[in-house]
Amino acid sequence: MAKDERPDLEQDDLLVVDAPMPDEGARPDDRIDDERHDEENRLKPSYVRSVRDALADEDYSTVYDLVEPLHPADIADLIELFDPDERRDFASAVTDLMSSDVIAELNDYVREDMMESLSARSVASIAGQLETDDAVQLIEDLDHADQQAVLAELDAEDRAAIESALAYPEETAGRLMSRDFVAVPEHMTVGNLIDYLREDVDLATDFFEVFVVDYAHHPVGTCQLSWVLRTPRQIALTDVMKRDQTLIPVTMDQEEVALMFQKYALISAAVVDDSGRLVGQMTVDDVVHIISEEASEDALLMSGAGEGDINEPIRDAYGARVRWLVANLGTALIASLIIASFGAAIEQLVALAVLMPIVASIGGNAGTQTMAVSVRAIAMNQLTRANTGRMLWREMRVALLNGATIAVLVGAATGIVFSPMLGAVIAVAVLVNIVTAGLAGVLVPVIFERLKQDPAVASSVFVTMITDSMGFFAFLGLAVASGLTG
Amino acid sequence: MAKDERPDLEQDDLLVVDAPMPDEGARPDDRIDDERHDEENRLKPSYVRSVRDALADEDYSTVYDLVEPLHPADIADLIELFDPDERRDFASAVTDLMSSDVIAELNDYVREDMMESLSARSVASIAGQLETDDAVQLIEDLDHADQQAVLAELDAEDRAAIESALAYPEETAGRLMSRDFVAVPEHMTVGNLIDYLREDVDLATDFFEVFVVDYAHHPVGTCQLSWVLRTPRQIALTDVMKRDQTLIPVTMDQEEVALMFQKYALISAAVVDDSGRLVGQMTVDDVVHIISEEASEDALLMSGAGEGDINEPIRDAYGARVRWLVANLGTALIASLIIASFGAAIEQLVALAVLMPIVASIGGNAGTQTMAVSVRAIAMNQLTRANTGRMLWREMRVALLNGATIAVLVGAATGIVFSPMLGAVIAVAVLVNIVTAGLAGVLVPVIFERLKQDPAVASSVFVTMITDSMGFFAFLGLAVASGLTG
Numbered sequence: 001m002a003k004d005e006r007p008d009l010e011q012d013d014l015l016v017v018d019a020p021m022p023d024e025g026a027r028p029d030d031r032i033d034d035e036r037h038d039e040e041n042r043l044k045p046s047y048v049r050s051v052r053d054a055l056a057d058e059d060y061s062t063v064y065d066l067v068e069p070l071h072p073a074d075i076a077d078l079i080e081l082f083d084p085d086e087r088r089d090f091a092s093a094v095t096d097l098m099s100s101d102v103i104a105e106l107n108d109y110v111r112e113d114m115m116e117s118l119s120a121r122s123v124a125s126i127a128g129q130l131e132t133d134d135a136v137q138l139i140e141d142l143d144h145a146d147q148q149a150v151l152a153e154l155d156a157e158d159r160a161a162i163e164s165a166l167a168y169p170e171e172t173a174g175r176l177m178s179r180d181f182v183a184v185p186e187h188m189t190v191g192n193l194i195d196y197l198r199e200d201v202d203l204a205t206d207f208f209e210v211f212v213v214d215y216a217h218h219p220v221g222t223c224q225l226s227w228v229l230r231t232p233r234q235i236a237l238t239d240v241m242k243r244d245q246t247l248i249p250v251t252m253d254q255e256e257v258a259l260m261f262q263k264y265a266l267i268s269a270a271v272v273d274d275s276g277r278l279v280g281q282m283t284v285d286d287v288v289h290i291i292s293e294e295a296s297e298d299a300l301l302m303s304g305a306g307e308g309d310i311n312e313p314i315r316d317a318y319g320a321r322v323r324w325l326v327a328n329l330g331t332a333l334i335a336s337l338i339i340a341s342f343g344a345a346i347e348q349l350v351a352l353a354v355l356m357p358i359v360a361s362i363g364g365n366a367g368t369q370t371m372a373v374s375v376r377a378i379a380m381n382q383l384t385r386a387n388t389g390r391m392l393w394r395e396m397r398v399a400l401l402n403g404a405t406i407a408v409l410v411g412a413a414t415g416i417v418f419s420p421m422l423g424a425v426i427a428v429a430v431l432v433n434i435v436t437a438g439l440a441g442v443l444v445p446v447i448f449e450r451l452k453q454d455p456a457v458a459s460s461v462f463v464t465m466i467t468d469s470m471g472f473f474a475f476l477g478l479a480v481a482s483g484l485t486g
Numbered sequence: 487m488a489k490d491e492r493p494d495l496e497q498d499d500l501l502v503v504d505a506p507m508p509d510e511g512a513r514p515d516d517r518i519d520d521e522r523h524d525e526e527n528r529l530k531p532s533y534v535r536s537v538r539d540a541l542a543d544e545d546y547s548t549v550y551d552l553v554e555p556l557h558p559a560d561i562a563d564l565i566e567l568f569d570p571d572e573r574r575d576f577a578s579a580v581t582d583l584m585s586s587d588v589i590a591e592l593n594d595y596v597r598e599d600m601m602e603s604l605s606a607r608s609v610a611s612i613a614g615q616l617e618t619d620d621a622v623q624l625i626e627d628l629d630h631a632d633q634q635a636v637l638a639e640l641d642a643e644d645r646a647a648i649e650s651a652l653a654y655p656e657e658t659a660g661r662l663m664s665r666d667f668v669a670v671p672e673h674m675t676v677g678n679l680i681d682y683l684r685e686d687v688d689l690a691t692d693f694f695e696v697f698v699v700d701y702a703h704h705p706v707g708t709c710q711l712s713w714v715l716r717t718p719r720q721i722a723l724t725d726v727m728k729r730d731q732t733l734i735p736v737t738m739d740q741e742e743v744a745l746m747f748q749k750y751a752l753i754s755a756a757v758v759d760d761s762g763r764l765v766g767q768m769t770v771d772d773v774v775h776i777i778s779e780e781a782s783e784d785a786l787l788m789s790g791a792g793e794g795d796i797n798e799p800i801r802d803a804y805g806a807r808v809r810w811l812v813a814n815l816g817t818a819l820i821a822s823l824i825i826a827s828f829g830a831a832i833e834q835l836v837a838l839a840v841l842m843p844i845v846a847s848i849g850g851n852a853g854t855q856t857m858a859v860s861v862r863a864i865a866m867n868q869l870t871r872a873n874t875g876r877m878l879w880r881e882m883r884v885a886l887l888n889g890a891t892i893a894v895l896v897g898a899a900t901g902i903v904f905s906p907m908l909g910a911v912i913a914v915a916v917l918v919n920i921v922t923a924g925l926a927g928v929l930v931p932v933i934f935e936r937l938k939q940d941p942a943v944a945s946s947v948f949v950t951m952i953t954d955s956m957g958f959f960a961f962l963g964l965a966v967a968s969g970l971t972g
Contacts (some may be wrong), residue, residue, distance in 0.1 A: 339843065359840075
């Protein structure tokens with residue numbers, strides 16, 4: 001964080017600005033197909049350019065007028081489109097547009113980068129305005145010293161809430177849950193509840209369900225607000241509430257939480273500690289981000305792109321990717337050794353060198369296809385021990401169909417261009433490699449999963465290694481065995 | 487559909503069974519860490535086996551006792567784990583466990599497969615119990631004749647709702663929206679609203695927001711139920727409601743809808759027709775499935791695995807995948823032609839054949855990494871014309887770092903094993919190919935997107951083609967140019 005306070009002072013002014021009132025901000029027609037958004041609700045390049053130009057000209061009143069009508073989420077998008085230096089200029093120029101909502105909506109890397117330039121007091125004043133879960137996100141990535149500095153600036157209540165959240169491991173319900181929720185005792189009637197909600201001013205304003213708890217604060221049921229509103233005052237809550245609840249253990253991993261919300265179509269769920277006491281709630285709007293992250297994560301992991309966030313610092317991106325390129329170098333080396341062992345054959349028949357990449361490349365593709373399907377099915381809990389056998393048999397049949405088709409095509413072409421014998425050899429090699437790819441594409445992820453490893457992370461390196469090696473070995477080996485190379 | 491009615495009759499009995507009451511079904515402790523679920527909330531293989539065995543022994547009362555405590559979503563999972571013939575046995579054996587909720591939760595392919603075996607009347611009796619959006623899902627995949635047969639069996643109201651939904655293109659808000667929502671006139675007070683909700687029995691029971699509309703049925707504001715409950719009766723709704731709404735055009739694609747819900751953290755949103763009239767609502771619990779689908783879709787598309795659903799019929803999976811394998815065959819062919827043009831060089835120096843796959847394979851990996859990042863960023867509206875230049879420059883720097891690292895490793899090893907000159911050649915070739923991969927990994931998806939094509943679909947074929955060709959060309963070309971092959 002910036003050690004000297006002066007540049008931060010002016011920022012501090014704005015950072016105590018509160019989140020906009022619901023009825024402020026963009027009107028719907030400002031959102032889509034307006035002069036600021038294109039048909040896919042992205043900010044138009046022309047609009048972004050006009051803000052940039054005004055920013056460059058230090059014409060801050062124009063910047064303000066341009067940006068003021070935007071929804072906080074759109075302001076966050078705009079900031080992400082800026083270059084890092086533009087971001088800082090923008091933040092210090094039109095400080096009172098930098099509401100806590102905007103900061104909560106920012107990409108993690110961009111937010112972290114901007115926080116680094118702020119004083120502990122500035123960060124604390126933002127954190128104080130945020131919901132606990134957003135505040136935790138804001139400071140969990142700061143190094144320990146900065147975290148302590150920020151916590152020290154917070155008032156006791158916020159600090160306690162944030163510290164209790166930080167006590168749980170990252171990416172667990174304890175970190176992500178909201179501590180504002182409505183829990184009421186079993187004996188209440190609908191009327192009691194409505195009166196209680198009207199009177200108690202400290203309650204959260206946005207909630208969708210009310211949790212009914214027993215004397216020990218164990219949840220016994222959940223009441224959707226729509227049920228409450230549709231029921232006469234004198235009815236007991238216990239007659240309205242749903243007893244069948246999905247309880248989230250406070251230590252549950254966010255990926256499991258996301259699957260729970262999807263599977264049981266939850267709007268909110270009670271989070272309970274080890275003794276079953278209600279300690280927080282998770283609402284679907286928080287889970288939505290997790291669902292999308294977790295679902296897209298696999299594509300990036302399989303490709304060896306790590307986090308794959310375009311705002312990730314270059315050194316992180318380099319570190320994440322070079323690891324897999326080096327691993328790939330290792331697998332390519334194995335392939336080369338196999339080729340080298342057939343050097344004599346290649347010298348006699350250079351056509352082998354010309355054709356061998358086809359066999360390897362087709363196998364690699366077939367393997368990637370099957371692997372992507374398996375990894376997704378494992379992530380969605382669709383592929384379990386109970387149906388692995390059927391999945392394997394299914395993929396074998398698909399592989400035989402694919403293999404036969406490609407083998408015929410490549411075999412015929414090679415037969416015509418080179419020799420019928422070489423055509424037969426490459427046809428068999430392709431078929432063998434595609435079937436191998438199908439096996440590897442299912443078994444490698446399944447084995448990683450049973451070893452409690454993330455199947456998405458390392459599967460592709462192994463699958464490629466298997467298909468490359470098998471591709472070169474089958475093709476060159478068969479060529480030699482068939483006496484093609486004299 | 488089965489033409490003869492007899493086998494269906496017994497199924498019809500059960501199919502009029504209603505969805506379980508909220509307080510029926512599993513208790514929370516039945517959900518996690520019980521004898522039926524493992525720690526990741528998947529059905530235990532041992533449990534699935536016991537149901538299977540009982541089913542095989544036609545011991546249907548045991549099957550019933552085993553399955554009865556499950557949540558409908560778990561029963562759907564169980565059915566998906568069964569083999570197709572087991573599914574039919576199960577459905578006809580313990581018919582009254584096959585509630586409409588279970589059928590709504592089933593995987594599309596599995597449900598379609600099971601529906602085919604039912605009479606139009608059976609399907610209609612299920613559709614009649616479902617929310618319109620689920621009912622539409624149930625019959626939209628049936629062929630036209632079957633659809634008409636089912637619609638004919640439905641009562642007028644349901645039929646009208648479903649037909650109006652089917653009138654909209656697939657995967658648009660019009661298809662997915664729910665038609666039961668609560669809309670009230672502007673002049674109402676909080677008290678009026680509560681009385682209205684208590685009196686009107688036909689209203690939906692599950693809703694989270696009330697839409698306030700003007701005389702022309704245009705939405706003017708949205709009221710979260712929690713705000714209603716926290717406000718005194720005499721206050722006007724117009725003073726409670728949020729005027730800043732995100733309106734979903736009825737023709738909006740589901741992917742855009744999903745991004746809207748994520749970006750603006752929506753719980754529900756009004757769907758409006760071309761004239762701005764309120765025609766339906768979308769709630770986040772419906773959108774959650776779309777978000778996860780859309781996010782994981784790209785991984786499967788990039789790998790050329792099409793839908794990639796493990797329940798997809800084999801012929802469909804074959805059709806989707808073989809297309810890309812053939813395309814890959816084409817790109818591999820181009821690579822082979824390049825190699826062939828250097829045949830003489832390879833005959834003189836077989837080491838070239840041994841090493842050339844390394845250059846191509848490393849480039850392919852680096853390209854896939856960058857492509858995965860770009861495709862994701864485009865899908866999330868993070869990569870637009872406004873920041874493409876910065877993204878490209880960023881990827882160039884990452885590519886140079888990766889390229890330098892790998893070039894040094896592979897160059898040194900080759901220099902030692904073969905010759906310093908060959909080491910230099912492969913080092914330069916690897917660097918060139920990784921930089922090319924970085925360029926292609928950004929530009930190919932961006933160009934497809936600007937041509938209004940899905941970047942995820944065809945990008946990988948092109949990127950691989952570019953990295954393979956460049957890999958072989960750069961390495962073999964440099965080898966010849968450097969006079970290595972005399």
